[in-house]
Amino acid sequence: MDAQRQSMLRKFQKELNAGTVSLVLLAVLERSPEPMYGYEIAKGMSWGMGAGVPVKHGTLYPVLRSMEGNGLLSSRVEPSVSGPPRKYYSITDHGRAVLSDWRTAWACTRDFVDATLEGDGG
Amino acid sequence: MDAQRQSMLRKFQKELNAGTVSLVLLAVLERSPEPMYGYEIAKGMSWGMGAGVPVKHGTLYPVLRSMEGNGLLSSRVEPSVSGPPRKYYSITDHGRAVLSDWRTAWACTRDFVDATLEGDGG
Numbered sequence: 001m002d003a004q005r006q007s008m009l010r011k012f013q014k015e016l017n018a019g020t021v022s023l024v025l026l027a028v029l030e031r032s033p034e035p036m037y038g039y040e041i042a043k044g045m046s047w048g049m050g051a052g053v054p055v056k057h058g059t060l061y062p063v064l065r066s067m068e069g070n071g072l073l074s075s076r077v078e079p080s081v082s083g084p085p086r087k088y089y090s091i092t093d094h095g096r097a098v099l100s101d102w103r104t105a106w107a108c109t110r111d112f113v114d115a116t117l118e119g120d121g122g
Numbered sequence: 123m124d125a126q127r128q129s130m131l132r133k134f135q136k137e138l139n140a141g142t143v144s145l146v147l148l149a150v151l152e153r154s155p156e157p158m159y160g161y162e163i164a165k166g167m168s169w170g171m172g173a174g175v176p177v178k179h180g181t182l183y184p185v186l187r188s189m190e191g192n193g194l195l196s197s198r199v200e201p202s203v204s205g206p207p208r209k210y211y212s213i214t215d216h217g218r219a220v221l222s223d224w225r226t227a228w229a230c231t232r233d234f235v236d237a238t239l240e241g242d243g244g
Contacts, residue, residue: 009223016231019138024238031241101131109138116146
């Protein structure tokens with residue numbers, strides 16, 4: 001793949017991730033029986049968002065903070081034996097309601113994109 | 123759905139569309155046997171991108187121009203009997219190569235998101 005195709009692919013993947021990272025993050029926290037801290041959440045996500053644009057841990061923290069600001073997550077800080085205190089995040093009831101809306105929107109957009117790519121949509 | 127959920131949903135859908143509109147647009151043009159003008163392309167897309175955030179025709183034109191600037195599309199202007207001249211877009215060979223890369227990236231991200239939502243991923 002030449003450099004220009006590579007650059008277009010990175011741009012595309014970045015835009016795709018911008019929409020999906022928050023969805024995946026909320027789903028991971030909904031499923032977790034325990035509050036999770038940033039690094040734990042990032043670990044589970046970093047392999048999956050693909051195409052040479054891994055989700056860098058540093059990009060998750062602003063998303064977590066913004067979601068907390070919007071009331072989708074709550075957090076508490078706990079001391080850690082091995083380093084600085086950790087901020088543990090849980091999904092709120094409001095976050096669960098928003099996740100449910102987002103799941104529906106995701107399924108709708110996904111099906112439309114797939115139909116178009118297969119030549120049935122549009 | 124309360125106003126805050128509605129607002130979160132619109133934000134999410136907008137971010138999702140930012141990544142997918144260019145993919146869908148390129149796929150629509152690849153499939154078309156004839157060059158298409160902006161309004162024709164928009165018509166086929168506007169119903170699908172869902173959740174109260176339709177793809178406004180005005181948002182497509184900058185995407186078309188940027189894709190032409192990146193060599194993914196070529197265009198020619200033709201007079202129209204019913205109004206101002208129309209700009210017809212075709213996909214270039216480079217655009218086909220980029221679309222092929224984007225299809226792969228899309229499938230990878232889609233499967234990862236779906237797996238996470240179903241509780242198998244992450």
